[in-house]
Amino acid sequence: MIAQVNQLSVRYGRRNAVDDISFELRAGELVLLLGPNGAGKSTTLSAMSGAITPTAGTITIAGQPVVTDAAKAKVGFADQPPALYEFFTVEEHVGFVAQARGGDRAEATAVLTQLGLQAIAARPCRELSFGMRQRVGLAAALVANTSVILLDETLNGLDPHATRHALAALTAATARGAAVLMSTHLLGSAERRCDRVMLMNKGKLIEDLHGDALAALAQRGPTALEDLYVERIADEGPT
Amino acid sequence: MLSSREFQRWERQAAARTPSHAWLWTVAVAAALAGWVYHGIDHGDPTTRWLVVAVAGFALAFLRAPTHFFWRSDATLLARLPIAGHVLFDSGLRRSLLDASRYALVLIGGAAPLLATDAHATLPYLAIGAALVAMAAGAGPAACVGAGTLVTQDRARQLLAGSAPATAPTAVLGGLPGFVAAIAIVLVIGCAGSLDGGSAELPWPLVAAALATVGVGSALVARQAWAVHMPAMLRDVTTLDRQQLATLQILPAAPLHRLLAPAMSPAAARLLDVRSRLMSRRYPMASVAGALAFVILLVLAIWPRVDLSLFVTTVVSSAVYAVMLARRLRQAPTAVPRLERALGITEDVQRSAHTAWVQTWWWLFVGVPGGIAAARANQPAIAVGILAVATLLTIMAPRRQSQPA
Structure with missing residues (x-):
């Protein structure tokens, strides 16, 4: 197991944003995390990235608690919208993150090329569009060979070319043994390439499909995952 | 991992590109204070005017410290990166030192008319000013990191006890630095009468020495004892922000x-x-x-x-x-x-x-x-x-x- 989440709960005041969930991420997996707005996806990802302290439960990355420097160096996170140093250029921002993770600043150039971002490498982050910011956030999550990549709706707002670049980069990351956990509302390209789908609602993990179960679902047709989502999650509006 | 020097090189690079007129404002405020103090010579209260601004400026410089340590705009990003506590502390301390140096410039500039009139009589005021600068530069960061450590340890204790940490005492994050600043101000007011040779509750040399010692000493102690908690502070304060802003359970x-x-x-x-x-x-x-x-x-x-x-x-x-x-x-x-x-x-x-x-x-x-x-x-x-x-x-x-x- 490359990441283990055990009985994780995060409470905001009286509300349980995440309510006692447990799961593991295996090396080389690309996992989709689905659920309605307010289901607890972003909070789960934030807690896994070490940015917020859980109310209860434990999170380990390669056997180390997520709050340790050894674990943090292995985790890449792109939040929604990504936190960027606005007055840095794209290359500087990604280079800073690489260096902070113990990597080489030059790794930034390689990741930006992989994502098709070399043309904007010298542009200040503050001048970027929403989609460009998402892509720079993804680059920062991938740089320094992170082994657990957490993406909070990072594919939203990307054009088809950018989506292809992003998915190719994520596939390459899983090929080198990284695990990718990605929340999204956009099924389609990501759905076709994922190895596992987890469904969250009201802070609970209500479905975890992989292997044969996921293959069987895929055989039911192109809208099978969307149908499952609609079937399992009532349309109650934001929670 | 990033060393303090490398991290500060990144910070200086970012700061150099961020539009700021802080030094221009500092010179303008120093000139305005000098003018006001000079005007006060005719009205018989130039040192009072200087001291009032010194105390007000101290409060501003001191209470900016939390924004250099845990209420940083990049706290969420830094909390996720493996950056050592002392590196984060040094970064906050450097920002506080910059604030303190701007504050010092205002005090020196504002004291120019006093020095020109009677340099010897001005020295006690400058000594108190220097002590306040030392407090803003050293005790401000120490109070912040101390408060942050209290919060993180309190949370840890609550988690160990199995209780919900939603009611973590965030008030201490602003309250402790405010309390320390208030003590320094009370001490300065207490010795104000002795600055021009009169009688006062407290002699100014004692107050100046005490404040300067606390200012320098507390920064050293904080770096040694509490800087290690900086990553946890950034994470916990980010968590508390999310909790409180998400539910709006604040004032x-x-x-x-x-x-x-x-x-x-x-x-x-x-x-x-x-x-x-x-x-x-x-x-x-x-x-x-x-x-x-x-x-x-x-x-x-x-x-x-x-x-x-x-x-x-x-x-x-x-x-x-x-x-x-x-x-x-x-x-x-x-x-x-x-x-x-x-x-x-x-x-x-x-x-x-x-x-x-x-x-x-x-x-x-x-x-x-x-x-x-x-x-x-x-x-x-x-x-x-x-x-x-x-x-x-x-x-x-x-x-x-x-x-x-």
């Missing part, structure tokens, strides 16, 4: 802000509500400073025909403070501005909400009592003119473009 929005809401667009009213809560929690000094200005102006309104200098000082310094608050509104030190951009909250909506907040503060604490005091001043036309210009300044302040968070 309620001021009734005046709620009254204004129906007159605004729904988006601006919502933003005003969030900002009102944020400012109440993050900048309680805004209410304290406002109340002080209110009391002074009220006294001037009740006791008219006095010299205009106190009125001008109060109104101008309140206007400068309001401009600073407007800047704080534009740089809310949380992930909120980024979320707002994602939610499509426009610059116009932001300006509208920020203007409403600043104008509420201004009219409540300064505009109304200032108007009465101006009408009853010995030179009402000048007083009203100054109040009008100051009001215009506070109206314009929130109209500048927001800084990225």
